[in-house]
Amino acid sequence: MADGNAQTSREIEDWFDDHGLPYFTGDHAERVEGWLSSKRITAVIVLIIAAAVASGIVVGVLVTDDGSWGTFAGVAVFLALLGLFAGRFLRMGTMLRWAVRRTFGSLGLMFPLLTRALPLLLLAVTFLFINAEVWQVAALMSRHVLWLAVGFFSVIATVFLLVRLPEEVRRVEREVAGDRLADSCAGTPAAEAARQITATPADLPRFARANLVLVLLFSQAIQVLLLSLGLFAFFVVFGSLTIPDTTVASWTGEAVTDLPSSLGKHLPVTNELFQVAVFLASFAGLYFTVYAVTDETYRSQFFAGLSNELEQAVAVNAVYVSLPRDE
Template sequence: MTRGAVPEPGLVQATDAWFLTHGLAYFVPEERAAAHAALRGRRTLPLGVLIGVLAAATGAGLAWVTGQPSVAPALMISAAMVAVLLYALTALRAAPIVRWALGRTFGSLRTLLPMMSRALPLLLLFVTFLFINAEVWQVAADLPTGTLWLTALLFVLLATGFLLVRLPEEVDKVDDEVDADFLRRTTAGTPVGAAAQELLSRDEDHPALVAYAEVRGFERWNLVLVLVVIQAVQVLLLSVGVFVFFLAFGGLVMDVDVQSSWTGEDDIRALPLLSQLTEPLLQVSVFLASFSALYLTVSTVTDETYRVQFFGSVMREMERAVGVRAVYLAVRDRGADVVA
């Protein structure tokens, strides 16, 4: 491809398709423009007001029926989270991003067991001391359903906020050391592989290609969202494992008399045929599993060993995205097909 030539249409289209199948929807100009338009106030404000009114009315009605005022804010927060998710998957064109991240996570479940073997022992050692603590049982078992729901949401929101603050720092490291070898390695086997080799064969093109590698705006948040989804699903799976562990452990060692003395409740309801799986045990397990999710989220980002185990391999995918994008932008720009 000579300088100033119009790029082969099939190359741009093939790269656009590659971006979509690899969870990089915002790397495609048309998808990015549609997402940007969907964030305009005249579209999001009326929808937000409608959802807020409906959630508030439903929450108030449910709180009145159950006699638990905490149900109202818990339902409103849950409705807002569901609404944001659905709007992101549809109007914001995030479905390919989430789909690829989920496929990437569940496709590597075989690596989850080694991660659990590193992450869970210390966590279980820590939270088991909480589990056999009478004060924790008194607090968790005495929580109304709405308050327990709200508490779990609080842990989830704190974990999500932590990821949104820290993971952009990981993404910013991806394009810090881009050179010719980086571009050759990351574009190999992709639709722009041949174009990258041709551009890199000319020494004067190297600085321009490196400049294209800087990721900003929607594309940067595309990479952040991939990491958030992968991290969240892995933490969720580990938290479910913690929940199941405490249900099994409590069902074995915590008989109803012990549970009654720790919670101060004389009449404890148990599941049919499972006399030791009681409502207090369920509430304590939910409380500790939610707390464990926050603990795991912080640990997997701040602890170097956990970081390598949890998303070390994903960073290679991030590097490939940066490399392909750099060549893709160069190809489009040099063909006078400027990216918006």
């Protein structure tokens, strides 16, 4: 019996890992929590910030003599190092891979959701696209300032999601109980054990709850990214067909320029059209994110597709922590 429980535990741990839930495995969650609560994490953050500041100074003062380029370089280095640390040590790469697999495995379910927001979204951003002031702002930005603006929109969208997504996790925690727990374990390594032992879903540890929030965040972020890429393509095609270079020049007051050769080989559009398309596509992504977390009908449809996964995670965790273990 003990060997059977140990085997079930290992299978459940593999299932957690395959479903982007590394923090549901006690050893790893405790190791990460120990790191984050110790002075070592402070040292890591200080080193990352120092590397980012040093990169910004080198680029902004010694290389280009342009403070805005230094800011861009510093932010880029900070995000790259932080992403590397989070992806490798905090295992967020595991969560992201699962979110990517799930999103591309259910594209047919995603399109009906997007069509709820697309009509009003297209109306709003298309009006902005033919607005001269938008072209004067976006087309004349330096490229690194454009990417900083895109990053700023992304941060705001992430904050909106992190405020609202924990509510969905708490709701699922409340609903998984009684017979529903065993039903939710169907098709998982915990299915047989769920019928043999009495498992009651206790409150999830904070890292397990954070894991579910991050999985939801990545799933929503991938949807927003796909929507933004689609709108970027729409703006490029629409602008190429309807807005001549003479109109662009009259709006911006500057001569139309080509894309740098590295991009122009793959995307034969003007630099001004590219920048406006990127700016409005990222703004539309922010708009869609705000819509997604405030519109109750959209939220219910989006989370209906994820509720089974969330309920399964909570139920399997209840069985996992209830399995008898040898001392």
